[in-house]
Amino acid sequence: MEFSYSNVNERPRGPLLTAAGLVVRGIPRVQAQALPYAEAWRRDNLAALAGTGPLWVALGDSLTQGIGAPAHDRGWVGQLRARRRPDHRVVNLAVSGARTADVLERQLPVLESLPRPDLVTLMIGSNDLMRPRYRRELVGHVDALLHRLPVGALVTTLPNPSRVAAEVNRVIARVAAERGLVVAELRDPRTSSWRGRLAADHFHPNEAGYAALAEVIGDALPD
Template identity: 50%
Template sequence: MTDAGDLGFSNRTGRPPGRVITAVSRFVPAIRRVQQQIEPYAAYWERRNRAELARSGPLCVALGDSMAQGVGASAPEYGWFGQLVPLLPGWRTVNLSQYGARVDDVLDAQLPAALRLRPDLLLCLVGSNDLMQPRHQEGVGNRYAALLDRLPRGTVVGNQPGTFAAAVQVNGLIDDAVRRRGLVLAELRDPRTRHWRGKLASDRFHPNDRGYAAITEVFGDALRRAGY
């Protein structure tokens, strides 16, 4: 077994939230409420990771951003990964996601930490912070291709529900990697995760409990197809 303290890993990127969202949150309580979840939700997963790694059993590790952290949900365990945990009874479930994470954060920090743990199952959903911010869209295809080439065979990868050009490019890379490298697709172009009425948190960006439940259903379908 590996203790979380041995990983040299934090569920925080070390970057503060963006200047715009920080400024707006001072004047908009609905946004501020969601932003105030960032630190306690990261601390929750770090505590839980330590407890899970101290146990025995097959290991599932999640990689990603604030959506795996559960930011926007009523509690961290109601993010998409938290809601997936009950579908894996007997498994140790470790969450290496980070608020604000981009593809490079998964490549440079989360994936190496995960591989040191030698997981039996790896889940990955990342890209929103690259795709939704124009300044990060440049080169996202190259970064995503590098990530897909390093993910182990059998990794369950969520794609992007958006239909704009950068999302379509990333989804094409994911579709190719699923065929070529034996990855498993969690199909978020599904109607359950393309229509968000009533599924968003008060900041109108992150999912709420219901929105995360829809993402969890898609990942659950992928796990069942893969035999888990």
């Protein structure tokens, strides 16, 4: 089948990230992974769609792309697949910098055009929390997203301690119960400390951090 989706974020880097990169040398180094990781996932996506076997479609942002890990397939998606779903083909639609609006407008339409997947995962919302205008729309966007996911899809909570994140998590719990979605609780003790688990930008997980995410998310999946 024809597949033209791009995992590249076409928005320019914001002024805050640009300024931070002048102070924290690891930020530009980690950010430089975005394009090669996007290209690597695109190649993998094409190969997955040409293959056979159970299909897993991953939705999200840089955390689902694996930014910060030493390779694109050493993020939580790649590690979880290796541990728990080695027979699954993975189509990763995540885009670095993506917000909930991007999943609604770009990633979900692609998901809905693909053959029916055996597993869908969604991790999104962290980028929306960074600016007030996106925070104001976050709860509504998450509600809309959850109502478009297929039954049995897995969605992760937001571990951020803010009031908005708590409201989002309440929406996730309610809609998941109503629609038969699976919830992976990232406020789990295994992902409460990031000491030694962050990449050089001090924001994205490193391979060990992604291993912890893969363990928590994997434990939420049905056998």
